[in-house]
Amino acid sequence: MKKLKAEDIWFTYTGEEYILKGAALEAPAGTVTALAGPTGCGKSTLLLILAGLLKPQRGRITINGADLADILEEDRSIVGIVFQNPDDQLFNPTVYDEIAYAPRTLGLPEQEVRKMVLETAERLGITHLLDKPPYRLSMGQKRLVALASVLVYQPEILLLDEPSTFLDKYGLGKVEEIIEEYKKTNKIIIMATHNLDMVLGHADNICILQDGKTTCRPREKATIEWITQTSLPIPSYMLKLIKTCSGRGA
Amino acid sequence: MDPITRLLEDIRDSLRILSLEPAINIPPRAAALLLIIPVFILAVTNNTQTLALLLPPITATYLYAARRLRVVKLSLKLLAYPVLLAAASAAPLILMGRQGEAALFTLRVIDPAVYMMAFTLIAGWRRIVQGLEELHIPKPLTRGMLMLAYYLPRFTGQLLAILTARRARTLTKPTHTEWWRLLATSTGELLLRSQHTALMLSHAIEARTLSPRGEGAGR
Numbered sequence: 001m002k003k004l005k006a007e008d009i010w011f012t013y014t015g016e017e018y019i020l021k022g023a024a025l026e027a028p029a030g031t032v033t034a035l036a037g038p039t040g041c042g043k044s045t046l047l048l049i050l051a052g053l054l055k056p057q058r059g060r061i062t063i064n065g066a067d068l069a070d071i072l073e074e075d076r077s078i079v080g081i082v083f084q085n086p087d088d089q090l091f092n093p094t095v096y097d098e099i100a101y102a103p104r105t106l107g108l109p110e111q112e113v114r115k116m117v118l119e120t121a122e123r124l125g126i127t128h129l130l131d132k133p134p135y136r137l138s139m140g141q142k143r144l145v146a147l148a149s150v151l152v153y154q155p156e157i158l159l160l161d162e163p164s165t166f167l168d169k170y171g172l173g174k175v176e177e178i179i180e181e182y183k184k185t186n187k188i189i190i191m192a193t194h195n196l197d198m199v200l201g202h203a204d205n206i207c208i209l210q211d212g213k214t215t216c217r218p219r220e221k222a223t224i225e226w227i228t229q230t231s232l233p234i235p236s237y238m239l240k241l242i243k244t245c246s247g248r249g250a
Numbered sequence: 251m252d253p254i255t256r257l258l259e260d261i262r263d264s265l266r267i268l269s270l271e272p273a274i275n276i277p278p279r280a281a282a283l284l285l286i287i288p289v290f291i292l293a294v295t296n297n298t299q300t301l302a303l304l305l306p307p308i309t310a311t312y313l314y315a316a317r318r319l320r321v322v323k324l325s326l327k328l329l330a331y332p333v334l335l336a337a338a339s340a341a342p343l344i345l346m347g348r349q350g351e352a353a354l355f356t357l358r359v360i361d362p363a364v365y366m367m368a369f370t371l372i373a374g375w376r377r378i379v380q381g382l383e384e385l386h387i388p389k390p391l392t393r394g395m396l397m398l399a400y401y402l403p404r405f406t407g408q409l410l411a412i413l414t415a416r417r418a419r420t421l422t423k424p425t426h427t428e429w430w431r432l433l434a435t436s437t438g439e440l441l442l443r444s445q446h447t448a449l450m451l452s453h454a455i456e457a458r459t460l461s462p463r464g465e466g467a468g469r
Binding site (some may be wrong): 048051053075076079080081083085087088090091092093094101102103105106133135136149150153192197215 | 266375376396397399400403404407445450451453454455456457458459461462
């Protein structure tokens, strides 16, 4: 069973102030790990490190004991990352080209690439957008295209940075569906999110990143008090529910 | 609306139209030939009469390609800039009594400009690039053309957004100096943002370039 492990990760952009000071997490296959924490705490940075796009000054990331950097040298398709801002991720002239980009880099025949693109687009309900330039889409549509551009090559490790941002009910439903499907295929999902519904609804493990360090717990052991240590906004209906349950002695 | 804002909006909209998919479906090889042959004729023609004769069919092709009045209006505005620049550059020739050369120079600018717009509207920027690839034009060049088509409207759109935000907080009618300052600070802001965009884009390309040596992605 595959397991992604990040140990003692230290990272600084400036060379002086460290944004990550010994962050660590473990994500076994077939699970969703939610990475929560206040704005600017380094969640996106940690995801970029887990994707092998930034090199930590200290620490190690391994998959079943093998160094992630070495694995990525041989096979980049093992990790897929969806950025927080889709505008940072999309750069092709049409949505079709955007989704086809990664398979094309593998040198696959265009017919096969086309099949992959159409399947992925259909899965996310964006077939009608295929001929459009990504910059003309709404942010929600861009978010789905960015997700499709990664899902098309089915990475073993899927990193999602704020997957619920910009999405309407339909888009959010699609993303949640994908997360659950992905989990069932025994793959690793790590999502940085502020959305408590997503954390409690899908995460098997919750890691809170604060002051450069992570504290992780399985969802069953993640109490509301522990979660409220972070800046995760708790929806009012949930607070009401907690109060009602407390009043009944639940 | 401010003239600078209007100009930027026109540029952004025109570039968007030009980089959209073609209205008429033609095979890439035919598109490439349709591009290369008239461009060759226009390049070697050194005669005012021939250039003047070529202008009506070129304009007709353009009007056929543009179809919509809004597209015609927009591209006419864009066309006005090279024409005005060409006329200004040719003005000394007129003063020197060399009207024939001035006309030749101006037509040499107008004909290719109209033709290029007509062709881009017919074939679409993406298909032009595909056609050039069929003709074995080096990939770094063609990929660069695609990137240009993608980023130019975004660049103009971003500049417009920054400028509008600054203009919204300028509570009096800006003078020419203030306009210059607004434009200068907006451009500076855009350059700073582009540094971040470039960094994230390089990450995005790296993350999705799956071949071990980054082959085939046109990086």
